[in-house]
Amino acid sequence: MAITRESLEQIWNQWEIELVVLLSFTLQIFLFFTGCIRRYSTNALLRLLTWLAYVAADMVAVYALGLISRDGQSTMSSAGSCHRNKRSNRFSTGTSRQLAFFWAPFLLVHLGGQDTISAFSIEDNNLWLRHLLNLTIQVSLALYAFWKSIGGQNQRLLAPGILVFVTGIIRYGERIWALKCSSRNGLRETNLPPLPKLNFEVDKGSYVGTICYVLGSMVCIRDLFSGRTTSQMKERAVFRFQEDRPLDQVPKLLEVELAMMYDDLFTKAMLLRTRTGVVLRCISQFSVIAAFVLFLVENLKQEHNRADVAITYALFLGGFSLEVCAFVLTVMSPWTWAFFKARRCDRLAHISWLLLSSGIGWPEKRPLWSNSMGQYNFLTSCMGREQSTTSSKLMTIIRKILIAVEKKVFIRNLQHTKHVNLSKDVMDSVVTWVGRLAREEFTRITQQQRWVNLRPIINPTMNTLANSLGDNIIFLHTYTELHLQKHSSNMDDETISTTMDICRK
Incomplete structure (x- = not known):
């Protein structure tokens, strides 16, 4: 049979909700793994795809909620006539789209984002109030779609649906909380949990000593990122560069500091270090597990559409897999290791350190960043010169698309920024000057003693x-x-x- 426009439209109408829900989940998988690797990469294509996925994930989830809400009435009216409304190309044995309403709370989970990327850029953190407004709207829409479809045989899915709703609302709330804590004002107002007291001696030149030093200096690093100057931080015992530390360990120290600050700014790591965050995460996990068990029991009693059941299993099992990966990332955090170590949970601390120092964690010999510097040419950008090495035709198409969605700054940064590898000489210079400036600041060396050779400039x-x-x-x-x-x-x-x-x- 020839494929016509009408037949394609019919197929799309039959599978629209299923495809959009699967697309939403696929975007979440993509964001989880790109959120893990983007700190190590300067690839422009990866950054562009990550940004597109980050923006599209919310739009796709909201669009899917709208489709489910629109489809709810037809689902309820067809619940009692499954044998009269079979669709041959959906290989179903039950009602078409009988489980579509059950996916609404899963979309709230998707809107909550992944632990590895709560924000794409620092500016995204300042939009937490907008996400709070979206939370009320999207939860109301999901509840409306769910309520409109509950009836008849669908009442058996009420209990698992409510449990998934609990998970979805918590996960969406976690994202908003993470954005608020990582915003400019949030960095100033949010207090870090007290640093666990590590009751053991460490070698300052070892990797363990570097981690312990960074844990103790994170309050100061957060102050710098919140906009405080060193003169405003004197009363808080800011830096301890006066300590004798092997010079070859300082680059790694700076790497670990920036890596931990990256987690606080762009992931949900900060809230998962709080007692409230851990409790909410446990509640959400137990809720979704209980919902999965109830769904298994209900599905054994009543046969649903095979395709819809497969999609529901994919949402459950795929979500479990991502949660396991996120749990591993949390366990191999330096904060988790310090927590176990302070409470003398030696076995758990040993497991945490093995993961932290392994190839999938933060090994001592591997850079914790891209080991390159971004160079933005301000003059060529202002004068409109081409600076990108990307194909001009491709760049023109991408530029037009991004300008159409009001992302001129993003495309300008992408076009006029190049990255160069950071040489050892440059890193040694950074280490030397950072240490010198810190010592000068806190020993109050007079201005005449500084910058002797650069005074004329x-x-x-x-x-x-x-x-x-x-x-x-x-x-x-x-x-x-x-x-x-x-x-x-x-x-x-x-x-x-x-x-x-x-x-x-």
Whole structure:
């Protein structure tokens, strides 16, 4: 039989809800794993796909809720006439879409997102109030779709449906809580749980010593990310660079600090360290397990559509698999290891450390980030020059799409940013200068003792450097570019390229 437009529309109408629900779950799987690896990668395509999936996940879940709500009335009216309304191409033995309403609470779970990516960028954290409003709307819509379809034989799914609703509301609430705690104001207002007291001596030069040092300095790191300056943090015993630490351990120390701060800003790790967060997570897990058991019992008593049952099993079992993976990530957190160690749970602490130091965790020999620097050319962006190495035609298409959805800044950053590998010399310079500046700040060395060789450049710009960090970055970036352009006229091309690469690092 020839495939016509009408036949395709009929097939789509028959399978629309199923396909959209599966697409929503597929996006959650994709986000879980890309959320794990994006901290190690600078691949532009991966970042673009992750952003598209992050944005599309909410839209697809909301769209699926609308479809289920619209389909609810027809499902209820057809519940008692399954033998008269069989569809041959759905290989069903029962009512078509009889379980569609049962997927509504699963979509709330999807809207709650994954533990590995609660926010795509720092700015997303500031939108937690918008998500709170969406929570009330989407929960109301899901309850409406569920209530409208409950009747007749569907009443047997009332208990498991309520349990999944509990899980969905908790998971959506967790996401909003994580966004609020990671917002600019949230970093200032949220207090970290008290650091467990580790009653054992550690070698400062060991990896264990590095982890312990970072755990003790996270309050200070959070203060820096919340916008506090070092002068505002003096009373809080900020840094301890005065301690004698092997210089070769400092780069790893900075890596671990940034890795833990990444977890606090872009994942749900922060709330899972609180007692309330752990209790809510346990309630949600027990609820979904109980719902799965009740569904198994109910399905044995009454045969449902095979395709719908398969999709429901996929939602349950796939969700369990993601939760197991998320649990492993939580166990191999430095905070979890410190928690077990402080309470003398040596076996659990040993398991946590094995996972933490293994290849799937934070091994000492592997960088905990991409080991590269992003370089955004502010001048070429302002002048509209092409900077991307991507195919110009492909970039033009992507640019038009993103501009259409009002993402000009995102495409501009993607187009005018390139990444260069971080050399050992650059990292050593960072370590040296960070340590020197920290010691100078907290031993109050006078201004005349600082920047001796750079005084002719720094003195005229002190008023400018007194501004915010963002203003300083733009100023110094522009100054560097103009300086390179001015003094490159007497150099050959190779020397110019080498000099610029060194200066820009």
